Amino acid sequence: MTADIQPLLPSSETDALLRTIGNTPLIPLLRIGREFPGVRIFAKAEWFNPGGSVKDRAAYRMIRAAELSGQLTPGKTILDATSGNTGIAYAMIAARRGYRCKLLMPANASTERKKLLQAYGADLVLTDPSEGSDGAFFAAQRLYKEQPDLYVYPDQYGNPENPRAHYETTGPEIIDQTAGKITHFLAGLGTSGTLMGTGKRLREFNRDIKLVAVQPEGPFHGLEGLKHMETASHVPELYNAKVPDQTVYVSTEGAQQMAKRLTREEGLYVGVSAGAAICAALKIAATIQEGTLVAICPDAGNRYQSEKFWEAA
Ligand SMILES: Cc1ncc(COP(=O)(O)O)c(C=O)c1O
Structure with missing residues (x-):
């Protein structure tokens, strides 16, 4: 590791709260997939991060890079578009560090997320739900262009510090936690930072490890945090369609x-994108004889508590 990237790692952070970002548990499924x-x-349990999701890793690194470059100084406002979790991570770090935070998100994001962001003191701007996360992205770009001096705009969809966070932390953690035995890595695509960054590190370790992208079936899916790339009006700059094997x-x-099953059968109270990743893991498992599969489970079920599907039998 070179000296100039070390200060960007949570492990070199002096703040006790932010130092807890990363090093999340890798939890084997005991029942699901027994066939x-x-x-x-294995579920990579990202809800153990202090802000409750995988996005703490990328948000921390993007903010840290802006601090170190001198761009982010007290009095400035962090501005970005977010489907929720990156915003929560920004809002937590901003509260800790004393920055302001303005977030653009689709109006139909879950009530739990909006309330949490307000609790952290973030300024929320809700965008047209029919435009999804793309609408929030374009609105953030417009706001930034209007008043660039007011804001620091990390742009999580195009910021290389986002995948780098996963290259430096998520990837090595998974290699260690599986003693190098991982054969398949699965992650849902939002910005694609998790898959691109972790995938790069895993491939450098062992070219045979399969990288599996998880996507919703269609454009109107309601799976927060995930994008259907083929129909997105804004495909993240970070996304390279040639990277996933599948x-x-x-x-x-x-x-x-699957989120319900994970909660009831495994004791893992996870969100819907974790459910999607484990569904995909089962589909892969059905096609192989042997393997060690690691699926990213981005956040916990409490971020979706008000959704009706939990109630049905
Ligand atoms: C719940 C959830 N799942 C998956 C993702 C996708 O992660 P990435 O942006 O690294 O592709 C996100 C991103 O915000 C998310 O919030």
Whole structure:
């Protein structure tokens, strides 16, 4: 590791709260997937991060890079478009460091997320729900262009510090936690930072490790945090369609049912994009004899508590 990137790692952070970002547990599934005896499925439990999601890693690194470059100084406002979790991570770090934070998100983001962002003191600007996360992205760009001096705009969709966070932390953690035995890595695509960054590190370690992208089946999916790349009006600059070995498409209902199963059968109270990743893991497991699968589980079920699907039997 070179000296100039070390200050960007949470492990070199002096603040006790932010130092807890990363090093999340890798939890084996005990029941789900039992029908595939040669395959082990692990959940990378990203809800253990202090802001409650995988996005703490990228948000921390993007903010840290802006601090170190002198761009982000007290009095400035962090501005970005977010489907929720990156915003929560920004808002937590901003509260800790004493910055202001303005976030653009689709109006139909879950009530839990909006309330949490308000609790952290973030300024929320809600965008047209029919335009999804793309609408929030374009609105953030407009605001920034109007008053660039007021804001620091990390742009999580195009900022290389986002995948770098995963290259430096998520990737090495998974290699260590599986003692190098991982055969398949699965991650849902939002900005694609998790898959691109972790994937790069895993491939450098072992070219045979398969990288599996998880996507919703269609454009109107309601799976917060995930993008359907083929129909997105804004495809993230970070996304390189040549990187995944395979893309697995998951239905909204399938992802929700799996989130419920993970909660009831495994004791893992996870969100819907985690459900999607484990659904995809089962689809892969059905096609192989042996393997060690690691699926990113981005956040916990409490971020989606008000959704009706939890209530149905
Ligand atoms: C719940 C959830 N799942 C998955 C993702 C996708 O992660 P990435 O942006 O690294 O592709 C996000 C991103 O915000 C998310 O909030």
